[in-house]
Amino acid sequence: MNAPDRFELFVLPDGVKKLTITPDTKIPNAATFKIEKEDHTLANMLRMQLLEDPKVLFAGYKMPHPLDHYFILKVQTTPDTTPAHALGNAITELIQTVGAMKNKFEMDLIRARAFEEAKSNPVGDADDLSSHNVDMDF
Amino acid sequence: MDMFNAGGPEVSIRSLKKDSMKFVLSNCDLSVANALRRVMIAEVPTMAIDMVEIESNTTVLTDEFIAHRLGMIPLTSFDVDRIQYTRDCTCTLYCPNCSVELTLHVKVNVDIDEMNDATIDKTRHVTSIDLISSDESVKPVTDDKAHPILIVKMRPGQELKLKCIAKKGVAKEHAKWSPVYGVAFEYDPYNKLRHSHYWIEESVESEWFVSPNAQEETPPDPNEPFDYNAKPEKYYMELETSGCMKPEDVVLRAMTIMQDKLGGLQIKLDDEVTGEAQRWGY
Structure with a gap:
């Protein structure tokens, strides 16, 4: 039938660029980024991170149509930097944030696993401990 | 590093069970926390039955009905990284590198003596444990052997014989590939930020209960x-x-998927920026 392929949502077709930069013709230091095959997950993260940058005067995104799987991100910066540079910084910052989050998660996971382990085999009883010692090699 | 993210995000795991967990994420932006939620639901790859070849089906359910039910059965996917996406594979339709085959063959024999005895329940329950996988690491989730997933009920004389092809995929394509049944996501249980608008008759306090997470916040x-x-x-x-x-x-x-997403975009941005510079002869 005429239903679009479901993989169109996330597979970049041949010859299509993941990212295109269009400088704004009317506003200085402004550009529009078109990012293909991505959604709010990435767009909102980038927008919020860009807004944290004091050199970014404007950052906003939209998904122009629910059947088109791309978003556009408009960025305007102060004259001492460029929108592409600001976006680069935002991405670097986010990679660091997610990396740190992952490290923290892995660290707490070790603690949580040890805790769950201790809960499932309690070694509180003295009997238990002594019976363990019998087979132990010193 | 901006002021808000100073020190970076913090994670505290509150409970860790075999198939569920609770944790608290703090000191990060709402957009990052929401991105994590969205990626967990829709972009973590798993295995699921995607193609069904039916050889014989004399059950009361139609072929497509059974095929749909088979697709919904969760398959163990801890080893999913080893399997390729079919679209990235060199094969034409499917091969052992990008798929796992599962077969099912159930035939209920007619026993004349049993047939005449109305007290015996002759219904055969065909369940997920009847699916035989070709790969030890990809098989129907059988948490509890006593309650496998029911596919179809059969009466004596009926037969069901089929071959399933399980493929790697993400829930963006079809929800059957989602690794999670649910992700609960809450912040600001007292609604101090006024992000929620409660439907009320007189007062929020008397008509809406406060979530248990509120214990961790100051009223x-x-x-x-x-x-x-x-x-x-x-x-x-x-x-x-x-x-x-x-x-x-x-x-x-x-x-990891979030990191890859951002990393991929960083590379494309660098390519684009250096390409632009070359075009203008810098």
Whole structure:
């Protein structure tokens, strides 16, 4: 039938660029980024991170149509930097944030696993401990 | 590093079970926490039955009905990284590198003596444990052998014989590939930020219960003016998996996917910027 392929949502077709930069013709230091095959997950993260940058005067995104799987991100910066540079910084910052989050998660996971382990085999009883010692090699 | 993210995000795991976990994420932006939630639901790859070749079906359910039910059965996917996506594979339709074959053959024999005895229940329950996988690491989730997933009920004389092809995929394509049955995501249980608008008759306090997560927050002071600059601080996350992989692995894989997404974009941005510079002869 005429239903679009479901993989169109996330597979970049041949010859299509993941990212295109269009400088704004009317506003200085402004550009529009078109990012293909991505959604709010990435767009909102980038927008919020860009807004944290004091050199970014404007950052906003939209998904122009629910059947088109791309978003556009408009960025305007102060004259001492460029929108592409600001976006680069935002991405670097986010990679660091997610990396740190992952490290923290892995660290707490070790603690949580040890805790769950201790809960499932309690070694509180003295009997238990002594019976363990019998087979132990010193 | 901006002021808000100083020190970076913090994670505190509150409970860790076989197929569910709870954790609190703090000191990060709402957009990052929400991205994690979205990626866990829709972009962590798993295995699911995607093609069914039916050889014989004399059951009461139609072929497509059974095929749909088979697709919904969660398959163990902890080893999913080893399997390729079919679209990236060199084969034409499917091969052992990008798929796992599962077969099912159930035939209920007619026993004349039994047939005449109305007291015996002759219904055969065909369940997920009747599916025989060609790969030890990809098989129907059987958490509890006593309650496997029912596919169809058969009466004596009926037969069901089919071959299923399980493929790797993400829930963006079809929800059957989602590793999670649910992700609970909450912040600001007292609604101090006024992000929620409660439907009420007289008062929020008397008509809406406060979530258990509120124990971790300071109750609002009614005399305090509204802080319109306040941002959410703690995100209470809870996820339940389908049993296809451990809950902590879902979170870790989701975080890796977020990193890959951003990293990929960084490379494309650099290419684009240097390309632009070359075009203009810098």
